[in-house]
Amino acid sequence: MGKDSKLILDPLTDNNPITIQVLGICSALAITAELEASIVMSISVLFVLGIGNVVISLMRNIIPSKIRIIVQLIVVATLVIIVDLVLKAFAYELSKTLSVFVGLIITNCIIMGRFEAFALGNGPYRSFLDGIGNALGYGVILIIVGFFRELLGSGTLLGIPVLGDPIEKTGLYAIGYENNGFMLLSPMALIVVGIIIWVQRSRNKALIED
Amino acid sequence: MEHIELFFKSIFIDNMVFATFLGMCSYLAVSKKVSTAVGLGAAVIFVLAITVPLNWLLDQYILQPGALSWLGEEYAAYDLSFLSFIMFIATIATMVQLVEIVVEKFSPSLYNSLGIFLPLIAVNCAILGGSLFMQSREIATLGLALNYGVASGIGWFLAILAIAAIREKIRYSNVPPALRGLGITFIITGLMAIGFMSFGGMLTGGDEEAKPATDTEVSEVIMEAIENDETDNKTVVVDDSQSITENLNK
Numbered sequence: 001m002g003k004d005s006k007l008i009l010d011p012l013t014d015n016n017p018i019t020i021q022v023l024g025i026c027s028a029l030a031i032t033a034e035l036e037a038s039i040v041m042s043i044s045v046l047f048v049l050g051i052g053n054v055v056i057s058l059m060r061n062i063i064p065s066k067i068r069i070i071v072q073l074i075v076v077a078t079l080v081i082i083v084d085l086v087l088k089a090f091a092y093e094l095s096k097t098l099s100v101f102v103g104l105i106i107t108n109c110i111i112m113g114r115f116e117a118f119a120l121g122n123g124p125y126r127s128f129l130d131g132i133g134n135a136l137g138y139g140v141i142l143i144i145v146g147f148f149r150e151l152l153g154s155g156t157l158l159g160i161p162v163l164g165d166p167i168e169k170t171g172l173y174a175i176g177y178e179n180n181g182f183m184l185l186s187p188m189a190l191i192v193v194g195i196i197i198w199v200q201r202s203r204n205k206a207l208i209e210d
Numbered sequence: 211m212e213h214i215e216l217f218f219k220s221i222f223i224d225n226m227v228f229a230t231f232l233g234m235c236s237y238l239a240v241s242k243k244v245s246t247a248v249g250l251g252a253a254v255i256f257v258l259a260i261t262v263p264l265n266w267l268l269d270q271y272i273l274q275p276g277a278l279s280w281l282g283e284e285y286a287a288y289d290l291s292f293l294s295f296i297m298f299i300a301t302i303a304t305m306v307q308l309v310e311i312v313v314e315k316f317s318p319s320l321y322n323s324l325g326i327f328l329p330l331i332a333v334n335c336a337i338l339g340g341s342l343f344m345q346s347r348e349i350a351t352l353g354l355a356l357n358y359g360v361a362s363g364i365g366w367f368l369a370i371l372a373i374a375a376i377r378e379k380i381r382y383s384n385v386p387p388a389l390r391g392l393g394i395t396f397i398i399t400g401l402m403a404i405g406f407m408s409f410g411g412m413l414t415g416g417d418e419e420a421k422p423a424t425d426t427e428v429s430e431v432i433m434e435a436i437e438n439d440e441t442d443n444k445t446v447v448v449d450d451s452q453s454i455t456e457n458l459n460k
Contacts (some may be wrong), residue, residue: 022392025234026335070303077296085292100342103295107335109235186229186360194396195387201388208387 007129010135017110018141019197020207027101028142035112036158037097038146040087042139044102046132048079049111053131056119072115073106077132080105110138122129145192153183213357216349220361223410226336227369228403232344237370238395247374248367250331255363257309257331258340261302262359263352265341268297291359298341306331335364373399 017023017142024045031037055075056063059115063071084102087095095102105111114134119127155163164171182188201207217391228230231253240250271277273294278285314321331337340362349355376398 019392022238023235025238026339027343029231029234069361070300070307073299073303074296077299081292081295084295090322100339100346103298103342104232104339106299108384109335109339185404185407186231187400187407189231189398190403194393194400197393197396198389199384201393205387208390 003114004042004126004129005105007126008133008136011130011133012140013137013200013206014204016112016137016141016200017134018138018193019200021110021113024108024138025193026061027108028138028145029193031098032142032146032189032192033149033153033184033186034097034159035143035150037094038142039103039139040091040143041092041098042135044080044083044087045108045110045138046106046135047083048076048105049114049131049135052076052079052111052126053114053119053127056115056126057122057124060120068120069112072112072134076111096133110134110207118160141193141196144196145189148192149182149183152180153188155179213354216354216357217361217396220358221365221368222406222412224362225365225369225409226362227366227399228406229341232339233334233366236331236334236336237366237373237399238392241370241374241377241395244371244374244378247370251363251367253331254334254336254366255360257302257306257337258359258363258366259356260309261305261337262344262358263356264305264341265298265301266344266349266352266355268301269294269345273297288332294345296344299338302337302341336362336449346459369402372402383403389441 011017015021018025018028026194027041027045031041052075059071080103083105084095087098087102114131118130141158147157150158151162155161163177164173224230227234227237228298235251241247250362261418271280273290275289275291278290310321340359344355344364349358371448373395377395380398389397392413
Protein backbone atom coordinates (compact mmCIF):
# COMPACT_ATOMS: atom_id res chain seq x y z
CA MET A 1 0.00 0.00 0.00
CA GLY A 2 2.73 2.41 0.96
CA LYS A 3 4.43 1.89 -2.37
CA ASP A 4 1.25 2.39 -4.35
CA SER A 5 0.21 5.57 -2.58
CA LYS A 6 3.71 6.90 -3.18
CA LEU A 7 2.99 6.59 -6.92
CA ILE A 8 0.19 9.11 -6.55
CA LEU A 9 1.67 11.40 -3.92
CA ASP A 10 5.22 11.78 -5.20
CA PRO A 11 4.35 13.58 -8.44
CA LEU A 12 2.29 16.09 -6.47
CA THR A 13 5.32 17.47 -4.67
CA ASP A 14 8.90 16.27 -4.88
CA ASN A 15 8.70 14.67 -8.29
CA ASN A 16 6.29 17.11 -9.90
CA PRO A 17 6.12 16.66 -13.68
CA ILE A 18 6.28 20.39 -14.40
CA THR A 19 8.61 21.86 -11.82
CA ILE A 20 11.02 18.93 -11.36
CA GLN A 21 10.80 16.61 -14.37
CA VAL A 22 10.32 19.57 -16.76
CA LEU A 23 7.63 17.82 -18.78
CA GLY A 24 4.49 19.19 -20.35
CA ILE A 25 5.32 22.85 -20.02
CA CYS A 26 3.85 24.10 -23.29
CA SER A 27 0.20 23.72 -22.44
CA ALA A 28 0.79 24.62 -18.80
CA LEU A 29 1.81 28.09 -19.87
CA ALA A 30 -0.40 28.87 -22.80
CA ILE A 31 -3.88 28.31 -21.39
CA THR A 32 -3.58 29.43 -17.79
CA ALA A 33 -4.92 32.96 -18.15
CA GLU A 34 -8.25 31.70 -16.81
CA LEU A 35 -8.86 29.26 -13.99
CA GLU A 36 -11.65 27.46 -15.82
CA ALA A 37 -9.45 26.64 -18.82
CA SER A 38 -6.74 25.34 -16.49
CA ILE A 39 -9.19 23.03 -14.74
CA VAL A 40 -10.61 21.66 -17.97
CA MET A 41 -7.12 21.12 -19.35
CA SER A 42 -6.10 19.26 -16.17
CA ILE A 43 -9.12 16.99 -16.41
CA SER A 44 -8.40 16.27 -20.08
CA VAL A 45 -4.82 15.34 -19.29
CA LEU A 46 -5.99 13.23 -16.34
CA PHE A 47 -8.27 11.26 -18.65
CA VAL A 48 -5.72 10.81 -21.42
CA LEU A 49 -2.82 9.92 -19.14
CA GLY A 50 -4.82 7.58 -16.88
CA ILE A 51 -6.35 5.56 -19.72
CA GLY A 52 -3.31 5.79 -22.00
CA ASN A 53 -1.00 4.46 -19.33
CA VAL A 54 -3.27 1.44 -18.79
CA VAL A 55 -3.54 0.74 -22.53
CA ILE A 56 0.20 0.98 -23.11
CA SER A 57 0.88 -1.11 -20.03
CA LEU A 58 -1.49 -3.84 -21.29
CA MET A 59 0.22 -3.84 -24.68
CA ARG A 60 3.75 -3.52 -23.37
CA ASN A 61 4.73 -7.09 -24.18
CA ILE A 62 3.49 -7.06 -27.77
CA ILE A 63 4.80 -3.68 -28.93
CA PRO A 64 8.04 -4.08 -30.90
CA SER A 65 10.44 -1.59 -29.37
CA LYS A 66 11.44 -0.12 -32.74
CA ILE A 67 8.01 1.25 -33.55
CA ARG A 68 6.86 1.94 -30.00
CA ILE A 69 6.83 5.71 -30.46
CA ILE A 70 4.35 5.51 -33.33
CA VAL A 71 2.18 3.07 -31.38
CA GLN A 72 2.20 5.39 -28.38
CA LEU A 73 1.34 8.38 -30.54
CA ILE A 74 -1.62 6.57 -32.08
CA VAL A 75 -2.96 5.59 -28.65
CA VAL A 76 -2.67 9.16 -27.37
CA ALA A 77 -4.09 10.66 -30.55
CA THR A 78 -7.17 8.45 -30.32
CA LEU A 79 -7.79 9.42 -26.70
CA VAL A 80 -7.25 13.10 -27.49
CA ILE A 81 -9.74 12.98 -30.36
CA ILE A 82 -12.31 11.63 -27.88
CA VAL A 83 -11.54 14.50 -25.48
CA ASP A 84 -11.73 17.04 -28.29
CA LEU A 85 -15.09 15.79 -29.56
CA VAL A 86 -16.52 15.70 -26.02
CA LEU A 87 -15.35 19.27 -25.38
CA LYS A 88 -16.80 20.46 -28.67
CA ALA A 89 -20.12 18.86 -27.83
CA PHE A 90 -20.50 19.97 -24.21
CA ALA A 91 -18.30 23.06 -23.80
CA TYR A 92 -18.03 24.68 -27.19
CA GLU A 93 -16.95 28.14 -26.00
CA LEU A 94 -14.20 26.65 -23.87
CA SER A 95 -12.96 24.43 -26.68
CA LYS A 96 -12.56 27.61 -28.74
CA THR A 97 -10.42 29.14 -25.99
CA LEU A 98 -8.27 26.04 -25.75
CA SER A 99 -8.05 25.93 -29.58
CA VAL A 100 -5.06 23.91 -30.71
CA PHE A 101 -3.89 23.15 -27.20
CA VAL A 102 -6.26 20.22 -26.83
CA GLY A 103 -4.59 18.71 -29.90
CA LEU A 104 -1.23 19.45 -28.41
CA ILE A 105 -1.95 17.09 -25.51
CA ILE A 106 -0.76 14.46 -28.02
CA THR A 107 2.74 15.84 -27.95
CA ASN A 108 2.57 16.80 -24.30
CA CYS A 109 5.85 15.41 -23.03
CA ILE A 110 4.28 14.25 -19.76
CA ILE A 111 2.30 11.65 -21.62
CA MET A 112 5.12 10.28 -23.76
CA GLY A 113 7.47 10.58 -20.81
CA ARG A 114 5.26 8.49 -18.51
CA PHE A 115 4.60 5.90 -21.25
CA GLU A 116 8.32 5.50 -21.84
CA ALA A 117 9.45 5.69 -18.25
CA PHE A 118 6.69 3.81 -16.47
CA ALA A 119 3.93 2.13 -18.46
CA LEU A 120 6.32 0.12 -20.64
CA GLY A 121 7.81 -1.54 -17.56
CA ASN A 122 4.93 -1.93 -15.11
CA GLY A 123 1.56 -3.59 -14.75
CA PRO A 124 -1.75 -1.89 -15.58
CA TYR A 125 -2.82 -1.09 -12.01
CA ARG A 126 0.42 0.59 -11.02
CA SER A 127 0.57 2.36 -14.38
CA PHE A 128 -2.92 3.70 -13.80
CA LEU A 129 -1.91 5.08 -10.39
CA ASP A 130 1.23 6.59 -11.88
CA GLY A 131 -0.78 8.21 -14.67
CA ILE A 132 -3.32 9.65 -12.23
CA GLY A 133 -0.56 10.90 -9.92
CA ASN A 134 1.36 12.64 -12.64
CA ALA A 135 -1.73 14.16 -14.19
CA LEU A 136 -2.71 15.48 -10.74
CA GLY A 137 0.76 16.93 -10.23
CA TYR A 138 0.40 18.65 -13.59
CA GLY A 139 -3.08 19.85 -12.71
CA VAL A 140 -1.99 21.29 -9.36
CA ILE A 141 0.56 23.57 -11.01
CA LEU A 142 -1.87 24.55 -13.77
CA ILE A 143 -4.54 25.45 -11.23
CA ILE A 144 -2.12 27.44 -9.06
CA VAL A 145 -0.90 29.41 -12.07
CA GLY A 146 -4.43 29.88 -13.41
CA PHE A 147 -5.66 30.99 -9.98
CA PHE A 148 -3.06 33.74 -9.58
CA ARG A 149 -3.24 34.91 -13.17
CA GLU A 150 -7.00 35.23 -13.19
CA LEU A 151 -7.20 36.73 -9.69
CA LEU A 152 -4.49 39.35 -10.20
CA GLY A 153 -5.16 39.88 -13.90
CA SER A 154 -8.90 40.34 -14.06
CA GLY A 155 -10.01 40.20 -10.43
CA THR A 156 -12.27 37.19 -11.02
CA LEU A 157 -12.22 33.47 -10.24
CA LEU A 158 -13.99 31.15 -12.68
CA GLY A 159 -15.50 34.30 -14.18
CA ILE A 160 -17.04 35.46 -10.88
CA PRO A 161 -15.77 38.82 -9.63
CA VAL A 162 -14.26 38.33 -6.17
CA LEU A 163 -12.48 41.61 -5.58
CA GLY A 164 -15.41 43.93 -6.24
CA ASP A 165 -16.44 45.78 -9.36
CA PRO A 166 -13.68 47.72 -11.15
CA ILE A 167 -16.11 50.09 -12.89
CA GLU A 168 -18.37 50.86 -9.96
CA LYS A 169 -15.35 51.00 -7.63
CA THR A 170 -16.64 48.62 -4.97
CA GLY A 171 -14.71 46.20 -2.78
CA LEU A 172 -10.94 46.43 -3.08
CA TYR A 173 -11.22 48.84 -5.98
CA ALA A 174 -12.70 51.44 -3.66
CA ILE A 175 -9.34 51.87 -1.95
CA GLY A 176 -7.48 52.33 -5.20
CA TYR A 177 -6.66 48.71 -6.21
CA GLU A 178 -6.21 48.16 -9.95
CA ASN A 179 -6.19 44.95 -12.00
CA ASN A 180 -2.75 44.06 -13.31
CA GLY A 181 -3.53 43.46 -16.98
CA PHE A 182 0.03 42.30 -17.43
CA MET A 183 -0.82 39.04 -15.67
CA LEU A 184 -3.09 38.10 -18.56
CA LEU A 185 -0.28 38.32 -21.09
CA SER A 186 1.51 35.09 -21.85
CA PRO A 187 5.01 35.98 -20.55
CA MET A 188 3.70 36.25 -17.01
CA ALA A 189 2.86 32.53 -17.02
CA LEU A 190 6.56 31.80 -17.34
CA ILE A 191 7.43 34.12 -14.52
CA VAL A 192 4.72 32.70 -12.24
CA VAL A 193 5.97 29.16 -12.88
CA GLY A 194 9.52 30.38 -12.23
CA ILE A 195 8.39 31.75 -8.87
CA ILE A 196 6.60 28.49 -8.00
CA ILE A 197 9.84 26.62 -8.72
CA TRP A 198 11.74 29.11 -6.59
CA VAL A 199 9.38 28.65 -3.63
CA GLN A 200 9.38 24.88 -3.96
CA ARG A 201 13.15 24.59 -4.10
CA SER A 202 13.65 27.01 -1.25
CA ARG A 203 11.50 24.78 0.93
CA ASN A 204 13.17 21.55 -0.13
CA LYS A 205 16.91 22.11 -0.45
CA ALA A 206 17.47 18.60 -1.86
CA LEU A 207 15.93 19.71 -5.18
CA ILE A 208 18.41 22.50 -5.85
CA GLU A 209 20.44 22.09 -9.04
CA ASP A 210 24.14 22.86 -9.15
CA MET B 211 4.33 41.05 -50.06
CA GLU B 212 2.02 38.49 -48.49
CA HIS B 213 4.97 36.12 -48.22
CA ILE B 214 7.27 38.65 -46.59
CA GLU B 215 4.57 39.63 -44.16
CA LEU B 216 3.85 36.04 -43.12
CA PHE B 217 7.58 35.33 -42.88
CA PHE B 218 8.37 38.11 -40.43
CA LYS B 219 5.12 37.67 -38.57
CA SER B 220 5.88 33.99 -37.94
CA ILE B 221 9.43 34.68 -36.81
CA PHE B 222 8.92 37.63 -34.52
CA ILE B 223 5.29 38.33 -33.67
CA ASP B 224 3.90 34.80 -33.46
CA ASN B 225 7.19 33.34 -32.31
CA MET B 226 6.55 29.72 -31.38
CA VAL B 227 8.38 29.84 -28.07
CA PHE B 228 7.55 33.31 -26.85
CA ALA B 229 4.00 33.78 -28.08
CA THR B 230 2.54 30.28 -27.96
CA PHE B 231 5.02 28.31 -25.80
CA LEU B 232 5.37 25.47 -28.24
CA GLY B 233 8.30 23.11 -27.98
CA MET B 234 8.98 24.30 -24.46
CA CYS B 235 10.13 20.91 -23.18
CA SER B 236 13.01 20.45 -25.57
CA TYR B 237 13.64 24.20 -25.42
CA LEU B 238 14.36 23.85 -21.70
CA ALA B 239 16.05 20.47 -21.83
CA VAL B 240 18.48 21.01 -24.72
CA SER B 241 19.45 24.64 -24.16
CA LYS B 242 22.40 24.08 -21.84
CA LYS B 243 25.00 24.44 -24.59
CA VAL B 244 24.95 26.58 -27.73
CA SER B 245 26.29 23.81 -30.00
CA THR B 246 23.54 21.31 -29.16
CA ALA B 247 20.93 24.07 -29.30
CA VAL B 248 22.02 24.90 -32.86
CA GLY B 249 21.72 21.23 -33.84
CA LEU B 250 18.22 20.88 -32.47
CA GLY B 251 17.16 24.24 -33.91
CA ALA B 252 18.34 23.26 -37.38
CA ALA B 253 16.52 19.95 -37.14
CA VAL B 254 13.31 21.73 -36.15
CA ILE B 255 13.51 24.10 -39.16
CA PHE B 256 14.15 21.12 -41.41
CA VAL B 257 11.25 19.00 -40.14
CA LEU B 258 8.80 21.92 -40.01
CA ALA B 259 9.67 22.82 -43.60
CA ILE B 260 8.70 19.30 -44.65
CA THR B 261 5.73 18.49 -42.44
CA VAL B 262 3.75 21.75 -42.63
CA PRO B 263 3.35 21.72 -46.44
CA LEU B 264 2.70 17.99 -46.36
CA ASN B 265 -0.02 18.34 -43.76
CA TRP B 266 -1.40 21.28 -45.72
CA LEU B 267 -1.90 19.00 -48.71
CA LEU B 268 -3.44 16.38 -46.45
CA ASP B 269 -5.78 18.92 -44.91
CA GLN B 270 -6.74 20.44 -48.25
CA TYR B 271 -7.38 17.25 -50.20
CA ILE B 272 -8.48 14.73 -47.59
CA LEU B 273 -9.52 16.13 -44.23
CA GLN B 274 -11.47 19.34 -44.75
CA PRO B 275 -15.25 19.23 -45.17
CA GLY B 276 -15.81 18.59 -48.86
CA ALA B 277 -12.12 18.07 -49.55
CA LEU B 278 -12.73 14.67 -51.07
CA SER B 279 -14.74 16.07 -53.97
CA TRP B 280 -11.81 15.45 -56.32
CA LEU B 281 -12.65 11.75 -55.99
CA GLY B 282 -16.12 12.28 -57.40
CA GLU B 283 -19.42 13.95 -56.60
CA GLU B 284 -20.59 11.33 -54.10
CA TYR B 285 -17.62 11.97 -51.80
CA ALA B 286 -18.18 15.72 -51.52
CA ALA B 287 -20.31 15.45 -48.39
CA TYR B 288 -17.65 13.76 -46.25
CA ASP B 289 -16.07 15.68 -43.38
CA LEU B 290 -13.01 13.92 -42.00
CA SER B 291 -11.65 16.84 -40.00
CA PHE B 292 -12.05 14.92 -36.73
CA LEU B 293 -9.22 12.71 -37.97
CA SER B 294 -6.77 15.57 -38.32
CA PHE B 295 -4.89 14.98 -35.05
CA ILE B 296 -4.18 11.35 -35.80
CA MET B 297 -3.32 12.03 -39.45
CA PHE B 298 -1.00 14.90 -38.61
CA ILE B 299 0.87 13.06 -35.91
CA ALA B 300 1.19 9.94 -38.04
CA THR B 301 2.56 12.03 -40.92
CA ILE B 302 5.02 13.71 -38.61
CA ALA B 303 6.23 10.50 -37.00
CA THR B 304 6.64 8.80 -40.37
CA MET B 305 8.34 11.79 -41.97
CA VAL B 306 10.77 12.10 -39.10
CA GLN B 307 11.66 8.45 -39.44
CA LEU B 308 11.98 8.79 -43.22
CA VAL B 309 14.07 11.93 -43.00
CA GLU B 310 16.34 10.18 -40.54
CA ILE B 311 16.90 7.26 -42.94
CA VAL B 312 17.45 9.52 -45.96
CA VAL B 313 19.82 11.85 -44.17
CA GLU B 314 21.79 8.92 -42.77
CA LYS B 315 22.17 7.47 -46.27
CA PHE B 316 23.09 10.59 -48.22
CA SER B 317 24.74 12.94 -45.77
CA PRO B 318 26.44 11.18 -42.88
CA SER B 319 27.98 14.43 -41.65
CA LEU B 320 24.58 16.12 -41.37
CA TYR B 321 23.25 12.95 -39.77
CA ASN B 322 25.97 13.08 -37.15
CA SER B 323 25.12 16.63 -36.22
CA LEU B 324 21.30 16.22 -36.36
CA GLY B 325 21.09 12.49 -35.72
CA ILE B 326 20.32 12.25 -32.04
CA PHE B 327 17.80 15.08 -32.22
CA LEU B 328 15.65 13.76 -35.03
CA PRO B 329 13.77 11.10 -33.02
CA LEU B 330 13.21 13.65 -30.25
CA ILE B 331 11.50 15.93 -32.71
CA ALA B 332 8.59 13.61 -33.46
CA VAL B 333 7.20 14.46 -30.05
CA ASN B 334 8.17 18.11 -30.05
CA CYS B 335 4.99 20.14 -29.69
CA ALA B 336 6.40 22.81 -32.00
CA ILE B 337 6.09 20.45 -34.95
CA LEU B 338 2.51 19.34 -34.34
CA GLY B 339 1.69 22.89 -33.24
CA GLY B 340 2.96 24.21 -36.57
CA SER B 341 0.56 21.94 -38.44
CA LEU B 342 -2.38 22.67 -36.14
CA PHE B 343 -1.88 26.42 -36.35
CA MET B 344 -1.52 26.10 -40.12
CA GLN B 345 -4.95 24.46 -40.08
CA SER B 346 -6.66 26.85 -37.67
CA ARG B 347 -5.26 29.99 -39.34
CA GLU B 348 -6.46 28.72 -42.72
CA ILE B 349 -3.27 29.36 -44.64
CA ALA B 350 -4.27 29.77 -48.25
CA THR B 351 -1.66 28.24 -50.55
CA LEU B 352 1.04 25.58 -50.50
CA GLY B 353 3.72 28.24 -50.91
CA LEU B 354 2.46 30.10 -47.86
CA ALA B 355 2.36 26.88 -45.88
CA LEU B 356 6.00 26.18 -46.74
CA ASN B 357 6.84 29.76 -45.85
CA TYR B 358 5.01 29.42 -42.54
CA GLY B 359 6.82 26.19 -41.70
CA VAL B 360 10.27 27.58 -42.43
CA ALA B 361 9.63 30.89 -40.70
CA SER B 362 8.25 29.37 -37.51
CA GLY B 363 11.22 27.02 -37.50
CA ILE B 364 13.58 29.98 -37.74
CA GLY B 365 11.72 31.69 -34.92
CA TRP B 366 12.14 28.62 -32.73
CA PHE B 367 15.80 28.38 -33.71
CA LEU B 368 16.42 32.01 -32.71
CA ALA B 369 14.72 31.46 -29.37
CA ILE B 370 16.69 28.36 -28.40
CA LEU B 371 19.95 29.92 -29.61
CA ALA B 372 19.36 33.02 -27.49
CA ILE B 373 18.46 31.12 -24.32
CA ALA B 374 21.40 28.72 -24.74
CA ALA B 375 23.80 31.64 -25.05
CA ILE B 376 22.31 33.27 -21.96
CA ARG B 377 22.47 30.04 -19.97
CA GLU B 378 26.14 29.59 -20.86
CA LYS B 379 26.88 33.04 -19.50
CA ILE B 380 24.62 32.83 -16.48
CA ARG B 381 26.73 30.03 -15.05
CA TYR B 382 29.20 32.71 -13.96
CA SER B 383 26.58 34.76 -12.13
CA ASN B 384 25.56 34.46 -8.55
CA VAL B 385 21.96 33.28 -8.86
CA PRO B 386 20.07 32.46 -5.63
CA PRO B 387 20.56 28.69 -5.08
CA ALA B 388 16.88 27.78 -5.29
CA LEU B 389 16.50 29.58 -8.61
CA ARG B 390 19.53 27.97 -10.24
CA GLY B 391 18.92 25.97 -13.39
CA LEU B 392 15.24 25.69 -14.18
CA GLY B 393 13.84 28.60 -12.19
CA ILE B 394 16.04 31.30 -13.61
CA THR B 395 15.58 29.90 -17.13
CA PHE B 396 11.83 30.31 -16.78
CA ILE B 397 12.13 33.86 -15.59
CA ILE B 398 14.61 34.81 -18.32
CA THR B 399 12.34 33.29 -20.94
CA GLY B 400 9.48 35.34 -19.52
CA LEU B 401 11.54 38.51 -19.81
CA MET B 402 12.57 37.60 -23.35
CA ALA B 403 8.93 37.00 -24.22
CA ILE B 404 8.06 40.46 -22.92
CA GLY B 405 10.82 41.81 -25.16
CA PHE B 406 9.44 39.95 -28.16
CA MET B 407 6.00 41.43 -27.54
CA SER B 408 7.41 44.75 -28.66
CA PHE B 409 7.64 43.32 -32.17
CA GLY B 410 3.85 43.34 -32.14
CA GLY B 411 3.56 46.69 -33.86
CA MET B 412 6.21 45.88 -36.46
CA LEU B 413 3.96 45.03 -39.40
CA THR B 414 1.15 47.47 -38.81
CA GLY B 415 3.40 50.28 -37.69
CA GLY B 416 1.08 50.39 -34.68
CA ASP B 417 -1.71 51.88 -36.79
CA GLU B 418 -4.36 49.25 -37.45
CA GLU B 419 -4.40 47.77 -34.01
CA ALA B 420 -3.87 50.97 -32.13
CA LYS B 421 -6.89 52.78 -33.54
CA PRO B 422 -9.79 51.01 -31.82
CA ALA B 423 -7.80 50.96 -28.60
CA THR B 424 -7.31 54.69 -28.60
CA ASP B 425 -10.97 55.24 -29.36
CA THR B 426 -12.06 53.36 -26.26
CA GLU B 427 -9.33 54.95 -24.22
CA VAL B 428 -10.43 58.40 -25.26
CA SER B 429 -14.04 57.63 -24.43
CA GLU B 430 -12.99 56.26 -21.06
CA VAL B 431 -10.95 59.34 -20.33
CA ILE B 432 -13.89 61.52 -21.28
CA MET B 433 -16.20 59.48 -19.07
CA GLU B 434 -13.84 59.79 -16.16
CA ALA B 435 -13.44 63.48 -16.79
CA ILE B 436 -17.21 63.94 -16.71
CA GLU B 437 -17.56 61.89 -13.55
CA ASN B 438 -14.81 63.63 -11.69
CA ASP B 439 -15.47 66.97 -13.26
CA GLU B 440 -15.92 69.15 -10.22
CA THR B 441 -13.40 67.63 -7.86
CA ASP B 442 -10.71 67.22 -10.50
CA ASN B 443 -10.97 70.76 -11.77
CA LYS B 444 -10.18 72.13 -8.37
CA THR B 445 -7.12 69.94 -7.86
CA VAL B 446 -5.86 70.71 -11.34
CA VAL B 447 -6.12 74.39 -10.64
CA VAL B 448 -4.26 73.94 -7.39
CA ASP B 449 -1.59 71.83 -9.07
CA ASP B 450 -1.15 74.36 -11.83
CA SER B 451 -0.75 77.25 -9.49
CA GLN B 452 1.79 75.25 -7.48
CA SER B 453 3.84 74.38 -10.53
CA ILE B 454 3.68 77.98 -11.70
CA THR B 455 4.96 79.22 -8.40
CA GLU B 456 7.73 76.59 -8.49
CA ASN B 457 8.73 77.71 -11.95
CA LEU B 458 8.79 81.28 -10.83
CA ASN B 459 11.01 80.41 -7.90
CA LYS B 460 13.50 78.79 -10.23
